[in-house]
Amino acid sequence: MHEDGTLHSIDGLRRLEANAARRLGDDRALMRRAGLAAWHAVLAHWPDARRIVVACGPGNNGGDGHELAMHALACGRDVSVVGLPATSPAGGTAAEAVRRYTEAGGRSQVFDGRLPHADLVVDALFGIGLHRAPEGDAARLIEAINSHGAPVLALDVPSGVDAGTGTVPGIAVQASHTLEFMRRKAGLWTGAALNHRGTASLDTLELETTDFDGVEAVAMRWTVDALAHALPARRRDSHKGQHGRVLCIGGDHGHGGAIVMVAEAALRVGAGLVEVATRPAHVAPLLARRPEAMARGCDVLGGVTLEGSLAACDVVAIGPGLSQSEWAREAVPWVSRAGKPLVLDADALNLLAESAWPVVPSDTILTPHPGEAARLLGVTTPDIQRDRLASARQLAERHGCTVVLKGAGTVVASPGRRPVVIAAGNPGMAVGGMGDVLTGTIAALRAQGLDAFEAACTGALLHAAAGDRAVLEGGARGLLPTDLSPWLRRLANPDFPDPR
Numbered sequence: 001m002h003e004d005g006t007l008h009s010i011d012g013l014r015r016l017e018a019n020a021a022r023r024l025g026d027d028r029a030l031m032r033r034a035g036l037a038a039w040h041a042v043l044a045h046w047p048d049a050r051r052i053v054v055a056c057g058p059g060n061n062g063g064d065g066h067e068l069a070m071h072a073l074a075c076g077r078d079v080s081v082v083g084l085p086a087t088s089p090a091g092g093t094a095a096e097a098v099r100r101y102t103e104a105g106g107r108s109q110v111f112d113g114r115l116p117h118a119d120l121v122v123d124a125l126f127g128i129g130l131h132r133a134p135e136g137d138a139a140r141l142i143e144a145i146n147s148h149g150a151p152v153l154a155l156d157v158p159s160g161v162d163a164g165t166g167t168v169p170g171i172a173v174q175a176s177h178t179l180e181f182m183r184r185k186a187g188l189w190t191g192a193a194l195n196h197r198g199t200a201s202l203d204t205l206e207l208e209t210t211d212f213d214g215v216e217a218v219a220m221r222w223t224v225d226a227l228a229h230a231l232p233a234r235r236r237d238s239h240k241g242q243h244g245r246v247l248c249i250g251g252d253h254g255h256g257g258a259i260v261m262v263a264e265a266a267l268r269v270g271a272g273l274v275e276v277a278t279r280p281a282h283v284a285p286l287l288a289r290r291p292e293a294m295a296r297g298c299d300v301l302g303g304v305t306l307e308g309s310l311a312a313c314d315v316v317a318i319g320p321g322l323s324q325s326e327w328a329r330e331a332v333p334w335v336s337r338a339g340k341p342l343v344l345d346a347d348a349l350n351l352l353a354e355s356a357w358p359v360v361p362s363d364t365i366l367t368p369h370p371g372e373a374a375r376l377l378g379v380t381t382p383d384i385q386r387d388r389l390a391s392a393r394q395l396a397e398r399h400g401c402t403v404v405l406k407g408a409g410t411v412v413a414s415p416g417r418r419p420v421v422i423a424a425g426n427p428g429m430a431v432g433g434m435g436d437v438l439t440g441t442i443a444a445l446r447a448q449g450l451d452a453f454e455a456a457c458t459g460a461l462l463h464a465a466a467g468d469r470a471v472l473e474g475g476a477r478g479l480l481p482t483d484l485s486p487w488l489r490r491l492a493n494p495d496f497p498d499p500r
């Protein structure tokens with residue numbers, strides 16, 4: 001079976017292991033495959049590595065390490081296995097791997113505070129069996145791996161990372177590359193784990209369909225390739241009215257730029273018409289930058305002005321720069337009564353957290369960053385980050401609508417849908433205004449006919465992928481949200497020939 005885009009929990013992976021071992025009638029077979037796959041990864045990434053240090057833990061992750069060490073030895077490499085002191089000898093399948101390595105003439109040593117010189121360090125300390133933060137010798141060995149200087153290949157999981165949730169409870173290996181076994185782990189694709197994983201690849205260890213009996217993926221992983229099919233082709237005889245009309249509401253005094261960025265992104269992603277309701281003072285600068293937008297200056301966010309705009313639009317994007325003033329609060333009953341699909345961001349979410357909004361309809365999209373998500377759930381930001389997948393699901397259930405939990409490894413959740421984790425984006429995108437661009441992107445897709453969940457997933461991916469293209473032009477520091485504009489357009493048109 002090839003990679004299928006699924007992400008799994010630790011429980012799911014355990015079940016998968018058990019099913020496959022039962023089918024194969026030999027619980028050593030998977031570890032042998034894992035060791036061989038790891039050796040192939042070494043040959044693919046570091047073919048010239050002569051001296052290889054393999055740091056092995058007491059469990060089956062360490063068994064994978066011994067299997068790899070055995071292949072490296074057989075190919076004439078200078079291999080040192082380094083184990084943890086004072087741990088009981090490996091049992092079960094790992095013991096068999098240790099025996100094979102030793103019988104092949106392999107050397108092992110106990111970690112004494114230093115690692116030997118090497119061209120490559122393999123991290124086979126802990127995989128999905130990590131059950132607490134590494135301490136003592138384990139922590140010191142991880143520290144030695146991180147300060148060694150050679151590239152680091154992590155087997156299955158960078159040791160110290162919780163592969164189920166993505167949290168890092170203490171110290172963790174800083175991998176150059178992680179080779180995942182069997183299936184991708186949900187925790188390696190979102191949150192703090194992204195600081196440790198390096199690049200990543202998967203070896204499925206030749207699992208078969210029947211191994212998945214009773215195994216449910218916890219999420220799907222979307223990569224930039226998904227954009228090829230995400231957006232419907234345009235009819236040749238289409239007109240602007242068929243590409244949706246977005247009404248953007250926000251930009252109180254002192255925050256005029258936010259709603260301009262929403263409008264610009266919505267235009268670049270293909271909305272047919274974009275109207276902005278903002279403070280009168282912000283109309284002229286908006287039109288000077290983006291004459292394609294329609295703009296309404298409102299000292300009162302309600303009444304006839306807003307009612308007409310609300311009636312005409314297909315989607316309302318509200319929140320960026322909105323503030324929580326009386327001006328902002330006035331908009332809420334009007335917008336709620338209009339019955340249009342909503343994208344709520346920034347201060348609209350803060351108003352939701354303090355129950356200023358009535359119950360939001362099920363086709364609403366909320367786009368909180370972790371701080372806003374924490375306010376919505378009445379918890380702290382670290383609570384949200386401890387398990388981003390669970391937090392997004394909980395928020396979606398609580399409000400009965402789609403949630404885009406922003407941050408490294410954006411998570412999209414909706415009741416009754418399998419969550420999606422976005423495998424794109426970069427730290428250059430951690431800058432004010434980036435969320436406003438996301439709001440406009442999602443609203444434009446919604447206006448063009450995608451349902452709430454599709455618009456949220458596709459919008460989050462389009463936005464992250466545009467950020468990944470824009471960052472190549474000059475690096476992460478100083479990347480501006482509006483730098484994404486040309487890339488949003490480019491990536492929203494996957495059929496257009498790539499000029500590169």
Ligand SMILES: NC(=O)C1=CN([C@@H]2O[C@H](COP(=O)(O)OP(=O)(O)OC[C@H]3O[C@@H](n4cnc5c(N)ncnc54)[C@H](O)[C@@H]3O)[C@@H](O)[C@H]2O)[C@@H](O)CC1
Nearest residue numbers: 017030031059060061126127128129130131132133134156
């Ligand atoms: N079971 C199988 O069929 C397969 C397992 N595989 C490998 O086995 C791994 C899972 O193996 P295990 O379940 O043995 O778990 P691990 O090898 O990930 O770790 C469990 C061991 O580490 C110890 N440990 C956990 N956290 C610790 C900490 N903070 N400080 C000190 N010691 C700690 C545990 O007491 C236990 O001895 C996978 O990640 C994968 O690499 C692969 O070989 C594929 C097949």
Ligand SMILES: [K+]
Nearest residue numbers: 123126157159
């Ligand atoms: K590992």
